[in-house]
Amino acid sequence: MNLLKAYLDVLRIRMVGRLSYSFDIPAPIMAKPFPSMLLQPLVENAVKHGIEPKLGNGKVEIVAGEEGACWYIEVRDDGVGLSVTPGSGVGLANVREETAGALRKCRGFNIAENPGGGRGI
Secondary structure (H helix, E strand, O other), X not given: OHHHHHHHHHHHHHOOOOEEEEEEOOHHHHOOOXXXXXXXXXXXXXXXXXXXOOOOOEEEEEEEEEEOOEEEEXXXXXXXXXXXXXXXXXXXXXXXXHHHHHHOOOOOOXXXXXXXXXXXX
16 A cells, blocks of 8 residues: 555645545455555556546545455546446456456445546546
8 A cells, every 4th residue: 555655645746736636445355465556556547547637626535445255446527427338448458357256245346436526446
């Protein structure tokens, strides 16, 4: 998460304060093994396709939780919403491949429109 925070800080500077972000990840989930760069393409897509095209400010949220024996991490943005064919890029394909086995029993890998605008992954 420290690398992801540093990445978001660089993007926030580049976007001249238009970007804000938050993390809501309980300590037990932070202690779980997780590929270090798995979330970066999801956050990059949220900024590139959601926040950058939006007029005004935007926010990216990284939220995690547990549901029974499964845990999840979501990347949400309040940007412009989904395109006609969401989730067809190389970064998302790599994330799907990396998580395929681990997520089969749980939520899986999903991309959805947020009711308040933007997307959630």
